Amino acid sequence: MPTNYEKLIERVNELDDLNKAAALLSWDREVNMPRAGAPARIAQMTTMSSLIHRMSTADEMGELIENAAAELDGAPYESNQAALIRLLRRNYADARKLPAEYVARSSAVSGQAREAWVRARAENDFEHFRPWLEQVVELCQEMADYYGYEDERYDALLDKYETNMKTAEVRAIFDALKAELIPLREAIDAGRVKLDDSIVHRAYDVEKQKAFARYIAKAIGYDFERGHLGTVVHPFATSFSRNDARITTRWYPDFLNPSLFGTLHECGHAMYEQGTHPDLARTPLARGTSLGIHESQSRMMENIVGRSRGFWQAHFPTLQSYFPEALGDNTAEDFYQAINKTQPSLIRVEADELTYNFHIILRFELEQAMLNGELAVADLPVAWNDKMQSLIGITPPNDAEGCLQDVHWSRPGFGYFPTYALGNLYGTQFYETAVAHNPAIAGELAAGKTDALLAWLRENIHQHGKKFTPGELVQRVTGQPLSHEAFMRYARAKFGELYQLN
């Protein structure tokens, strides 16, 4: 006779398999599918997600969870069993909070809003997108009300991406970050050092970029025996198991950064999933803790590792050998400076390591204002431009390069944006702890190696998958709650030296 827990696991494994099959339909759409295949693919994805939703929210699922929970009563909090029950209870309760009518309507609006956004951005026509964004804001409000909240409405949405994190907590951290980061950025702009990034805009053969991307991905520890590199328009990472965690990249013939740092970024995500403990396989625990923690891993590989001096002292000669015409006359130091130039920027995805945070804080503040009805959608363009000026010091020349630049607001996904900046903060806080635990990590990195760092990440973060909330994890690992401090120490040291601020 199977135990109640075994019965639950059987259903959990089935659902996880179906979720992976659904994820493959998405991955394949971006990587391989001819565009004409889209209508049939959408039907396939809709059928899969309806089926998964039906099975996940069935009364039977609730009974399986509670029967297993009763049987496990007393299992240690840190055990896989207890963690799985916690996660399943949360997911089950959440999934049942949204009425089917809402899910269908939200999906329909998102589809049309996306089309409207594409056209609005292409034609720099905010008015064309406005009515759709108004509906999206309403959908966010409804969703928050379905999920429920104690303190403020935005909490209900943020919680979907950073379990148990409160808006007030993020606000306090971002405010502290602003208070220190704005002066740092201003000091850099006012200083006498100007960095030159022209070398990354030279001609870079795409096939050679692909070969170098494979080289550098291997160098930081991405396991191609358990991975795959595909080409897409909008890069992402996805995994079908810890032994099949894939990355994607895009390639520009005249700009090296997107492929190079995009690859390192997606490797950080995929290495996280390659490192989840095998015992978590075929359950929803075999995932990153949260979007913010996931982003900490990608940003660490992209920035802390991939934009460090030691890393390029070690790897620049190889990069040079791939691109002798573009880089033959440059030094590793030239390259290090070029990839760390910081400057006011209009576009989030092109922003440097420091400025990027302002782009996120701006969106975080505007989302709350729209959600709470303090900012009418019609007034968004003006509010956007005002905040750009106060945070970054420039004003967009048009809405296409302003409030229309991101796809995210074409779906009811408020609460997602802050996780990008939280990732920067988690990442530096983790890295500082890692070096404190094992000083060899810094020495290795100065020689272009990441073995000790990856071993530490595997042990302290990756293996746990989604067993803990982000707050629990950061406390366990660093002994403190999340703050902006490690990031600011890192930023001051690195950019202070680069821009000779002392």
Place this chain on the structure above:
Amino acid sequence: MPTNYEKLIERVNELDDLNKAAALLSWDREVNMPRAGAPARIAQMTTMSSLIHRMSTADEMGELIENAAAELDGAPYESNQAALIRLLRRNYADARKLPAEYVARSSAVSGQAREAWVRARAENDFEHFRPWLEQVVELCQEMADYYGYEDERYDALLDKYETNMKTAEVRAIFDALKAELIPLREAIDAGRVKLDDSIVHRAYDVEKQKAFARYIAKAIGYDFERGHLGTVVHPFATSFSRNDARITTRWYPDFLNPSLFGTLHECGHAMYEQGTHPDLARTPLARGTSLGIHESQSRMMENIVGRSRGFWQAHFPTLQSYFPEALGDNTAEDFYQAINKTQPSLIRVEADELTYNFHIILRFELEQAMLNGELAVADLPVAWNDKMQSLIGITPPNDAEGCLQDVHWSRPGFGYFPTYALGNLYGTQFYETAVAHNPAIAGELAAGKTDALLAWLRENIHQHGKKFTPGELVQRVTGQPLSHEAFMRYARAKFGELYQLN
């Protein structure tokens, strides 16, 4: 209120979507998945197929079919509705004939038998595979008994691939083919003309092969806007809709034929599915009629089109421009002769257009003998070698190049092999009819074009998908049942001229 037919269609569409998601899991495994991902992928595929089997065989499915059938009573035989009911009834009845215990056992044996076959072939050790093949034969016998049959056991298996075709019918056709094809092959071997195929074994850059494969696929009418070309070890075609029908190819740096004719072959399959009528979408009717009819389309593109003189008179200059070093000194006629050399061969997948049929007839006869208990598995190697000698005139030096060469017998799939040769016969019979209907087809082909041929195939074959049985289709299209005669007329004309037999 939806009609009963609409209720049925909704379920049929759902099941078709799930089948496509399952097919993507398979396709991706061959094309993209890292090998380490296999165990998780097998779990995903098993979950999907169990779910599909459960839904397809549920009593509810039978009720949906019969309620819709009652509502449709009197719909014309040729209507999509009547054809769908016929197909669903057949599939439903068949799927319920196999007990779940049998399906699980068959799947487990096949998995282990495949591993044993890989090792047995690599080590030329038939004894290692023998006990597994014995189990496979027993599984075939059981399956035949579950499905049931009127005349002979093999009928039950053949029917899964060629609906309603009888073993006796295939035997009569193959016997007639042997009676005429053996003398033709002997006359060629005894003749004074020896063709030289050394030029296809020169150095062919793989990247250029890929580019030329795309060129030649487009030339015969494969629509890349609704397709995709991937690289695999064992090529195949698959479709996720008529607007996403994919091909795969393999590439050898020192042998042109596998990529060139493999591409044309898989294009033939994929063009068939690209041509199914849009009204059949998301139903099991949007497929080829049968394996044999499917193979008629692939063989037609590979051989009748792709190994014709006119086709290469038109396209050889382009091929030459891709490979000036390998082919710069050759003529289109040299190439035409090289790709049509016929000779006794040991390996089925490397056999020429004529000899290939003997490889199939041999397997067809041996399968029946094993199924009926007339041939013990232990005696297979001797029986194989005897038949090779009598049909093709050579004896394999070992079992690895003899009865261990194909993967097929590691699973209970007896009845599949004959469809390969039936494809050759259907293909020539269709082509002869096409030219009789529209003589411009032959003229176009002599100029390297296939537009009129493809239009005829779309109209007479592709659009119908799986609406008719293969026997019904061949009668509708050609006015006659399948026979060996068109193939022999084609073979005598083409090879008689090539080998100057008169």
